[in-house]
Every structure is written in C-alpha cells, then in structure tokens.
Amino acid sequence: MPRGDSPLEFRELRPGDEPILDGSRMMMTPKDYLLPRYEVLLRVDKGPEGTKIESVIPEDKPRVMMGMWLADAQAIQVLDRVFLDEKFKDPYYAARRENTVLVATMPAEPRWSWFSSSCDDVETWKANVDAIMYDLGDSYYFEVTSDKGEALLESGEFTKPSDSDTARKNEIWDAFKNFNVLPFADEKLYERLAWENPVWEEIARKCIACGACSYMCPSCSCFDMQDEACGTCVERYRCRDTCQFEDFTLMGAGHNPRSDQLPRSRQRLLHKFKYQHEQFGVVGCTGCGRCVEMCPVNVDIRDILCRTCAEKQEETAAAEA
Numbered sequence: 001m002p003r004g005d006s007p008l009e010f011r012e013l014r015p016g017d018e019p020i021l022d023g024s025r026m027m028m029t030p031k032d033y034l035l036p037r038y039e040v041l042l043r044v045d046k047g048p049e050g051t052k053i054e055s056v057i058p059e060d061k062p063r064v065m066m067g068m069w070l071a072d073a074q075a076i077q078v079l080d081r082v083f084l085d086e087k088f089k090d091p092y093y094a095a096r097r098e099n100t101v102l103v104a105t106m107p108a109e110p111r112w113s114w115f116s117s118s119c120d121d122v123e124t125w126k127a128n129v130d131a132i133m134y135d136l137g138d139s140y141y142f143e144v145t146s147d148k149g150e151a152l153l154e155s156g157e158f159t160k161p162s163d164s165d166t167a168r169k170n171e172i173w174d175a176f177k178n179f180n181v182l183p184f185a186d187e188k189l190y191e192r193l194a195w196e197n198p199v200w201e202e203i204a205r206k207c208i209a210c211g212a213c214s215y216m217c218p219s220c221s222c223f224d225m226q227d228e229a230c231g232t233c234v235e236r237y238r239c240r241d242t243c244q245f246e247d248f249t250l251m252g253a254g255h256n257p258r259s260d261q262l263p264r265s266r267q268r269l270l271h272k273f274k275y276q277h278e279q280f281g282v283v284g285c286t287g288c289g290r291c292v293e294m295c296p297v298n299v300d301i302r303d304i305l306c307r308t309c310a311e312k313q314e315e316t317a318a319a320e321a
Contacts, residue, residue: 021067021105029218030068034096037240044234057091062099070104071116071286073129075218081280082221101148106134106172110179113289115302118182120283134169141169182302184309190277192309193270199308204262206297213291214242219284243267
C-alpha cells in the first residue's frame with residue numbers, strides 16, 4: 001500500500017503491517033477480493049483412470065475489509081443482488097462474501113468527484129455496512145451499524161467518544177450527505193432516462209472504449225468465461241470484462257447487436273440507473289466518481305445525467321403544453 005500522494009489499493013495485512021485508512025486516496029476498489037479479476041471455476045483432468053472434474057470453490061476464512069468508501073460498501077450490496085440472488089446464487093462469490101465484515105471509512109472531507117447523494121438516499125446505506133469509521137484527525141469515531149460491527153467493537157480497545165467527537169462525526173456525515181447534490185437528485189432517475197437521446201451519440205464520439213470506467217467501478221460485474229488447456233488438464237476460468245468492448249456481445253455466428261459504440265455507451269448508463277433498479281430494486285451506481293477521474297477523454301457521468309434528465313424534462317413539458 002504506497003504512501004505519499006499515490007492512490008491506495010487493498011491488500012491483506014500481515015504481522016507488522018501498518019494499515020493506511022486515509023479513505024480520500026482509495027482509488028482501487030475492494031471488489032477484487034470478492035469478485036477476483038481472474039478466478040478458476042473448475043478443473044477437468046483426463047488421466048489414465050478416467051476424467052476427473054473438480055469444482056474449485058474457495059474456502060475463505062473470516063476477514064474484515066477496512067478502509068473502503070461508503071460508496072464501495074453500497075456497491076458490494078449491488079453485487080450481492082446480482083451474485084446472491086435466490087434463483088442464481090454464485091457459490092464462488094458467496095463463499096467470500098458470507099465470511100466478510102465491511103468497515104467503511106468516512107474521510108474528513110468529501111472527495112471532489114463524489115456524487116453519492118445524487119444517486120440514492122445515503123442514509124439507508126448505513127444499514128448495508130457493519131461499521132463506519134469517521135476520520136476525526138487524531139482519532140477515528142467508530143459507529144456500529146450491525147451485530148458484526150458490535151462484535152468487532154467488543155473485541156478491540158475503544159474509548160467512549162466525547163460530545164465534541166460526536167459533533168464532529170455528525171459534521172463529517174452532513175458534509176458527505178450534502179456534497180455534490182446534482183439537479184436530478186430529487187427525481188426518479190430511472191424513470192427519466194430515455195432510449196433515444198442525442199447525448200448517447202456525443203458520448204460515443206468521445207469514448208475510446210478503453211474500459212477504464214468499468215474496471216475501476218466498484219459495482220460493475222460483467223465477466224467472461226474461457227477454457228484453457230495445459231496438457232491433459234483443462235481449466236475453466238472467469239475473468240473481468242466490460243460491456244464497453246466490441247466483442248462483449250459478439251455471437252458465435254458473427255452477429256453483434258452492439259457493434260457500434262453508441263449502443264454500448266447507452267447500455268452502460270441505462271443498465272446502472274434503469275435496468276438494475278427495475279430488476280433488483282437498487283441503483284447500480286453509488287456515485288464514487290472513479291469513472292469521472294479515470295476517463296482519459298473526460299466523459300463525465302454527472303454531466304451526462306444532468307443533461308439527459310434536463311432534455312427529458314423539456315420533452316415532458318412540451319408534451320403537456
């Protein structure tokens with residue numbers, strides 16, 4: 001975990017390691033520890049005694065994930081809806097997730113690219129994390145939000161907060177809650193995104209399909225599955241993918257329903273803010289702002305949403321008139 005001004009990434013703590021809980025520089029997401037970039041799902045070995053098929057389910061030990069943004073913790077809830085669905089529960093994701101305690105870090109000041117309150121009611125997010133650590137400068141205010149968080153509190157050495165500590169904690173929360181509240185925040189965004197909109201074409205002209213927005217996103221869950229042979233053994237693995245790549249929807253016969261960038265750009269936004277809400281009841285974006293900071297051609301999702309909603313509002317007003 002580099003120090004200085006470098007972005008931080010999550011790593012397993014070993015004896016002697018000093019954790020860095022400066023959440024303001026946490027650019028890498030915790031998703032990799034629940035949904036690895038590369039993961040072997042099963043192994044087929046053809047030997048002299050016949051063919052052996054082995055499913056590689058991880059046997060994960062209990063762990064605490066600390067230092068993530070609250071938006072990251074909420075993003076894990078989005079992943080839960082996808083991979084822990086009662087009809088299609090993913091055993092690989094479940095093995096890791098069920099043994100994990102989530103502790104979010106709330107920096108003293110919001111990061112400039114955050115817009116979480118524009119995506120959802122962030123007050124409800126507290127119920128989806130086990131504890132929140134508020135950065136008070138020389139200490140952290142540890143707020144318990146679940147039984148797992150309570151057990152963690154009882155296992156450590158904590159002192160009772162003063163009234164000034166509690167007041168500062170409330171100030172940090174209010175600053176986060178009221179930060180970057182965009183014009184569309186009070187609307188039902190998923191009802192305002194239109195299939196036909198000139199904004200999609202504008203994005204497509206700028207986008208270079210690098211996939212940075214998807215790979216840096218804490219809630220994107222697209223993946224590909226491949227088979228790799230090595231001698232008599234074949235491994236089937238799952239690896240990270242994105243709907244922004246041309247071959248993501250390429251079919252075996254050569255047909256591709258999203259061969260151009262416009263439908264791919266539109267799919268990403270509609271999936272996050274409309275389709276996931278319709279299917280799972282959650283907004284797929286948590287306003288972490290990573291895509292805003294990492295896009296090499298400065299496509300700003302906040303500007304896109306503001307303009308899309310504004311144009312939809314103008315269309316509605318014109319129709320009513």
